[in-house]
Amino acid sequence: MWVVVLVMLLALSSGSHSLDKLNMCMDATHHKVKPGPEGQLYLQCAPWRDNACCTANTSAEAHNDNSYLYNFNWNHCGAMRPKCKQHFIQDTCFYECSPHLGPWIQPVDQTWRKERILNVPLCMEDCHDWWEDCKDEMTCKSNWHKGWDWSSGINKCPDGSKCRKWTDVYPTPKSMCEQIWSNSYLYTTHSKTSGRCMQLWFTGSNPNKKVAEYYLNNAQQHHSLTVTSLLFLAVSSLSVLS
Numbered sequence: 001m002w003v004v005v006l007v008m009l010l011a012l013s014s015g016s017h018s019l020d021k022l023n024m025c026m027d028a029t030h031h032k033v034k035p036g037p038e039g040q041l042y043l044q045c046a047p048w049r050d051n052a053c054c055t056a057n058t059s060a061e062a063h064n065d066n067s068y069l070y071n072f073n074w075n076h077c078g079a080m081r082p083k084c085k086q087h088f089i090q091d092t093c094f095y096e097c098s099p100h101l102g103p104w105i106q107p108v109d110q111t112w113r114k115e116r117i118l119n120v121p122l123c124m125e126d127c128h129d130w131w132e133d134c135k136d137e138m139t140c141k142s143n144w145h146k147g148w149d150w151s152s153g154i155n156k157c158p159d160g161s162k163c164r165k166w167t168d169v170y171p172t173p174k175s176m177c178e179q180i181w182s183n184s185y186l187y188t189t190h191s192k193t194s195g196r197c198m199q200l201w202f203t204g205s206n207p208n209k210k211v212a213e214y215y216l217n218n219a220q221q222h223h224s225l226t227v228t229s230l231l232f233l234a235v236s237s238l239s240v241l242s
């Protein structure tokens with residue numbers, strides 16, 4: 001009987017935990033502990049003003065080259081054009097400010113953060129526009145998370161790598177969106193109106209909360225199924241034993 005009670009407790013506790021998953025901040029380098037209003041969020045990060053995991057300072061720094069946030073150099077193969085760079089700024093705002101990434105937050109063993117995002121389903125338009133606006137740039141690496149030469153304090157192309165055409169490194173929007181941040185994003189064919197994908201670019205109230213809710217409820221259904229089958233197993237093993 002205690003097995004059944006345990007399983008029911010597990011089901012209850014996972015239910016309350018998922019409420020937080022709709023409105024939370026990941027445990028990373030610059031994120032706030034909890035989301036909340038940030039009236040001063042800067043330019044491209046302004047859509048998150050009502051509820052954000054980033055501070056005003058982080059939102060301003062997200063717009064700077066080699067910002068102290070990550071010392072990351074977008075211009076590692078020559079100056080990146082503004083029309084491309086705006087997507088990296090938006091990506092930084094999304095990463096730093098989003099309070100609705102809970103369903104995709106994973107623990108990670110890294111010096112600079114304890115949690116990351118994995119396979120966030122990105123709206124097709126956001127991925128395609130990003131690639132279109134960047135396809136005339138150059139880069140020397142497909143995964144921008146790893147393998148840089150950091151000896152000077154900012155990332156440089158590692159020895160043996162060459163600056164190549166963006167389209168040679170990333171033949172498709174999908175390859176870029178998925179590879180650039182080691183699968184933080186998942187390419188989807190969902191459009192921004194579908195409610196099934198996360199939007200990097202939006203105006204007005206944050207559309208991503210509903211999307212997170214959808215994916216959370218879906219996972220929750222799987223979870224309930226698992227709990228149900230565990231319960232069934234527990235009950236049937238008990239009846240076999242007795």
Ligand SMILES: *[C@@H]1O[C@H](CO)[C@@H](O)[C@H](O)[C@H]1NC(C)=O
Pocket residue numbers: 057058060061
């Ligand atoms: C953000 O804070 C850092 C550290 O306190 C400071 O050096 C920097 O100037 C601030 N950036 C902006 C844009 O306010």
